[in-house]
Amino acid sequence: MPPRPRPSRRPCRARPLRPAVVLAAGLALVGLLPAPAAAGGRPAAPDLQQRLQELVDTPGGPPGAIAVLRRGRHTEIVRAGVAELGGRAPRSTDHMRIASAAKAFSGAVALRLVDRGVLGLDDTVGQRLPGLPADWHAVTLRQLLQHTSGLPDYSGSAAFRAVITADPHHVFDSRHLLDYVAGEDLLFTPGSRYAYSNSDNIAVALMAEAATGRPYEQLLARLVYRPLGLHETSLPQGYELPEPYLHGYDTTPPDPPVDVSTLFGASGAWASGGIVSTPRDLAAFIRAYGGGRLTGPEVRQQQRTFVEGSSEPAGPGTNAAGLALFRYTTRCGVVYGHTGNTAGYTQLAVATPDGGAALAFSVTEQVSQSTRPALLARLRAVQEDFVCALLDDRGH
Template sequence: MPLRHAVLGPRLRAASVIAACLAALSPAPAGAASDPPGHPSLQRQLDDFVHRSGGPPGAIALLRTEKGTRVVRAGVADVRTGRPPRPDDHMRVASTAKAFSGAVALTLVDHRVLRLDDTLRERLPQLPDAWGSVTLRQLLNHTSGLPDFSQSPGFLAVLRADPRHQFDSRRLLDYVAREPLRFEPGTQYRYSNSDNIAVALMAEAATGTPYEELLRKLVYAPLRLHSTSLPQGYRMPKPYLHGYDVSPPPPEDVSEVIGMSGVWASGGIVSTPADMTRFVRGYASGRLYGRRVVEQQRQWVEGASEPAGPGRNSAGLGIFRYETRCGVVLGHTGNTLGYTQLIAATPDGRRSLTFSVTSQVNESTDAEQLRRMRAVQENFVCALLRGKSE
C-alpha cells in the first residue's frame, strides 16, 4: 500500500506528494543463466545498495532453502542506537498484506464458503449497483475496475489534516461510492487498493466473522505466525525496524507517522521477516487450500505488483509471478511510508526470499533506486534458486 508523506512538519513534504504515491503488488531451468565474472557477493550488493546516496538506512534479507536460513543484512534498524536489523524485528509489510487477504479469500473458496465468481451484488449489496457485476476473481487479480479510494480527494484531505485519523476501515469504499467503474470488469489490469478492501468485506459477509479473526484462524494459526497482526493505530510493537524518509538527508524516522485504519486489508499488517518467510512459503505453495484452488490462483494476466518485483511480472489471484533470468518465484511486493517489501518463494514453497528495506522505494519516489533494488532482488533470487551461499 503506497502511503507516503503528509503535512506534518518541515521534513515531510507538501501534501501533493502523497497523492502521487497512493496509486498503488513454466519455470526456466535453475542455472540456465550465469552471472558476469567478478559478480559481487550478496552481502556486498546489499551493503552497496544501503550505502549509496539515497539508500535506505537498513535492509535485511532472509533466504530459506532445504539447508536452512541465511540472513543477509546491511545498515541499521535504528539510526539512533545503531543496532543491526534482526529477523524478529517488526515492520510494516505494506501491500504484501494483499496476499493475506488473498489467503483468507482462497481458503474460503476451498471451503466452498465463497466462489470466485461471486459478485459484489450478491455478497455486498450495499455497495453501488454500478459495481455489482465485479467478481471476487476480478478483485483478486486487479481487473475489477473499482476506483481507488486511496486516491480520492476526500480520503486524502482527511489524511493530510490528521495522518493518524481513526478511519472506519469497513467504510473506506464510501470515499468512491459515487464514482463509476474505471473500465468494464475483466477487460484491463489496474492495481487498486479498493480491491482488497472489498475482498475482506466479502469474506466477512460470507462468514459473519471479523476479518481480523479470519486472519488469525485461517492464516496465522496454520502457518504458525506468532508476530503478525493487523493494527488500527500508528504504534509499532517492539522491537521494530524503524522506517525512514531519506530525501533529503539526514533520514527522518517516520515509523509511526500514519495510522493503519486507513489501509486495513490493503496494506495495514505488521509482521517480522521471520514470520513473512513462514507466510510466503506456505502461501506460494498453496498449503492453505487444495490443488483446485491453486490452479485457479495461478491463472496469470499481464500486470505488475506495486512496486514492480524482480524480472517480468504477471498477476494471479492475490499473488504475482516473477520470471527472473534464473527461474520463477511467486509472491508479492509492497511499499508504504518508511518501508519497502518483497516476499517470494518457489511454487513448491521449498525456497523463499524475504527482502525488506527501511525506506519507501517506488517509481514515484526514485525510479533509479527502484531499478537498482529490482536488480539486487533478482540476484538474490538467482542465488536462492541455485542454492548458492555466496
C-alpha cells in the same frame, strides 16, 4: 499461542516532517554487519552481503536492509545498515509494516474460503455486498483478487487525501473506506484489463466477512496466523508499532533522513496494506502461500492463471498478475509472491512454486517508480540477485 507483542508507546525520535513527506507518503499508502546464522542455518554468502551493502550505501538509499532466505530447514539472514539510525543491526524478529504485501494475506483468507466452499471465485459484489454501488455489483471475487475489477482506488480520492494529510494519525472506519469512491463509476468493464487498486482488497475482506459472519481480523487469525505459527503478525488500527521494530525513513536527498515509522496509522490501509509483521514471519507466510500449500490443486490452478500486470512497486524480472499473487520471471527462474511500499518501508516476499524455498526482502525506505525510479531499478536488480541465489542453491 504466545501473547501478541505490546505496541511501543515510546515517541518516535524523528526530525520535524517536511510537508512533502506527509503528502507523498500519504498518497502511497551504515557499514557491513555480519549476518548471524539462525538455529540450524548457514552464514550468508559474501556476494549477497556485498550487494545489500551497496544498496544501503547508495546516496539516498535505505538506512537498513534485511533478507531472510529459507531453504528446506535452513535459514540464512543477510543484513546491512541499521534498524535505527545510530543503533543496532536489523533482526529477523523486528516488526515492520509490510504494506501491500498484506494483499497476499487477504488473498490467503479468500482463497482458503473458496477452497472450503464458503466463497466462490465467481461470487459477485452484488451477491455478497449489495449495499455497495449498483454499478459495481457485477464485479466478481476473481476480478477483485486479480485487479481486473475496475473499482476506483479509494486511496487516490481527494477526500481521503485531505483527511490523511490533515491528520496522518486519523482513525478511519476501515469497513467504510470504499465510501470515499462510492459515488464514482467503474473505471472500465470488469475483467477487460488490469489496473492495480487498493479498493480491491478492501472489497475482498468485506466479502469474506459477509460470507462467514466473522470479522476479517478473526479470519486472519483462524485461517493464516495460527496454522502457520505467525505469532508476531497482526493487523492494528493505530499508528504505533510493537517493539522491537525496524525504523522506516524518508531519505530524500539532500536532506537528512526523517523517521516516518509511526507517521501513519494502519486503519486507512486495513486489508489492503495495514498488516505489521517481521521478516521471519513474512518468509514463513510466503513460503506456504506462494508455494501453494494453503489451498487444494483446483484453487491453486485458478490462482496461478496470470494476466499482464505488475505489482506495486514492480518486483524483480518480468511481472504478471494472478489471484492476490504475482509471478516474477527472473533471469534465473520463476518465483511467486507480492511486493509492497509505504512510508518508510519497501517489501518483497517470494517463494518457489513448490514452496521449497522462500525469500523475505525488506528495506527501510519507501521506493516506488513515481518517487525514486533510479533507486527502484537498483533495488529490483539486487532483489533479482537474491532470487537467483535462492534458486541456484536448489539446483535450478
